[in-house]
Amino acid sequence: MRPGIGCWAVAKRKGEGVTIVIKKEEGGEGGHHGGAWKVAYADFVTAMMAFFLLMWLLNATTEEQRRGLADYFNPTNVMGQRPSGSGQPFGGRTPNESGQMSSNASSVRVETGPRPVVFDLEEDDSDSPATPVERREGPKGDDETATPARIMAAQAEAGSGRGEGGTQADLAQASAEALREELERREREVMDRLAEQIRSAVQDDPALAELARQIRVEQVPEGLRIQLLDGERTPMFALGGSAPSEKVRALLGKVAAVINRVSYEVAITGHTDATPFRPGARSNWDLSAERANATRRLLTEGGVAEARIRSVTGLAEREPLIPEDPQNAANRRVSVLLLRETPPARNAAP
Template identity: 25%
Template sequence: MARRRYDDQDDRESHDRWLISYADFITLLFAFFVVMYAISVVNVGKYRVLSDALGDAFGGRPDVPQASSTIEQLPLANLIARKRADAARRERERLNTLARELNASLAPLVKNGQVRVTQTGRGVTVEINAKALFEEGRAALGGEARATLGTVASLLRNDPHAIQVEGHTDNLAIANPAFPSNWELSSARASSVVRLFIDSGVAAGRLTAVGHAANVPVAPNTDEAGRVRNRRVAVTILAAM
């Protein structure tokens, strides 16, 4: 009877051994599907982390296809960002050069306060006092005004940037046969400058004329000094980006 009990126990143990192989097979199958999922997601970094972890778990690291060092160190997004930054830097340099040239060419007028050259994120603006360009209440350019604007046009003729010309007035009402209001006066003055630029060789497609009347003052309209500053034409060379 003792012998029979021993054989029964041995037979049971023998029959249960398949569970060990089955468990190993399930583990390997799970690992296989995990690897297949990782491969299906195109992410070299995550694939490498996963493969290293599996290698540690199963006693050795598999060979992982190595992405080129350039792609790893400089992903596509970084390449695009760098190109944009380089383009923005070159654009700033071009506008800086243009601002210096305008300041130098218009130095006498800058010195006596009739012209201001400023640079912002929008571009380079040449602000010219209306007194240096027009007679009061008129939009026809005089001889000296044409010479001044001709100097500006010569610098802009071969420049690729778009140009916006804006006319501004003070807040005193105007009513004459030519201009019923400051809207017409400011628009006509901006158009006169645009026409001169076109005649000087600046491409018409780069130019825009805008009349603001008294709506964009740079000084209070409470005294004559402020009103003189507000009567102006602004030529803005627009930044490309």
């Protein structure tokens, strides 16, 4: 057998001839080809995984998050106009735009809000009558009846009714009157709701239901007045003293909760009946002032800010609730007044 040929021959005599038998041997392993294909396949699979992971991240993140990632991997030079780092990923967003020290990578956002109400009014010093102007209205608010457009429309109607002899001063006066009336109407509605909330808070509490007849809530020219009246069997304060009862504490807690829903200033006044003290002792002036001050403390404990307290006054028996019966227990009372923000008109009914 010749080495390297991969076959061998055998010669054998049989008779006169010679028989030659040739056998081929299949070669074994053709040598080790190596594992380079495995490394290439692993790199391919890794690249595909990274690609699909990137696609998933792009789909699962918001625009702001992607912008933050781009800014993190694209560091900036705050003193320059051009971005440092490589590339402009994610749609070309860059930390800096054209212009000195300008950047769009900060958290400041400018959004378009509703268009304001604009009135085209022209100042004219002449005495010529006012002419109608075009009015552009913005989006309507919750209370459609109180929009500035309606107020100005009422002002225009009031001014146009004066005829050609009307002046700018007349129109301005009519506008001011219409505006005052509208503000007064809205304020009356707010105070009506507050009065109803106070009455409901007292009536819905079983512990205070019996005091419903001893609380009086009404609107007066100065604002909304809440009066706590004494009863023959259910006094609000200790007889001859300023210590409030437990029911008064609970009642003023309900009142304070309602007062905290608005921003009106508060005036507190104490009153007594005409029963005098012994000579040399304290007077009804002292008693009424002490009860008013005790009421102030209970309101502030209920959350009413001290800055909203306008005054704390004691009027003794000088303003009785029932003048024909100065000894009546109802004359012993404390008044909490929510002051109007809009002054009443001169011809307002008392």
